[in-house]
Amino acid sequence: MKKLLLLIPLFFMFSCAHHHKETSHHHDALEKHCAYAVSEGDMHTMGKDEFTLEHGGETYYFSSEEKKEKFKKNLSHRILNAKNKWDSRRQR
Numbered sequence: 564m565k566k567l568l569l570l571i572p573l574f575f576m577f578s579c580a581h582h583h584k585e586t587s588h589h590h591d592a593l594e595k596h597c598a599y600a601v602s603e604g605d606m607h608t609m610g611k612d613e614f615t616l617e618h619g620g621e622t623y624y625f626s627s628e629e630k631k632e633k634f635k636k637n638l639s640h641r642i643l644n645a646k647n648k649w650d651s652r653r654q655r
Contacts, residue, residue: 599630
């Protein structure tokens with residue numbers, strides 16, 4: 564019985580450590596909305612799974628490869644702008 568009680572926590576510890584490498588554990592920064600569109604004030608355009616960018620532990624989605632590349636050109640500014648607009652929308 565003691566061995567079983569020791570194995571259960573080890574099982575959960577290893578299973579959690581294994582899954583942290585998967586992208587599904589990354590935080591979706593804008594609830595899968597297109598990050599470029601949000602940075603431009605469009606809160607309705609959704610991103611697609613095939614156009615993503617991982618940055619700072621967050622996943623940003625885009626509606627097209629073109630939007631993703633435009634976003635990357637001024638990444639710090641775009642991220643800050645998108646987050647500010649997203650947060651202000653949620654506070655209303």
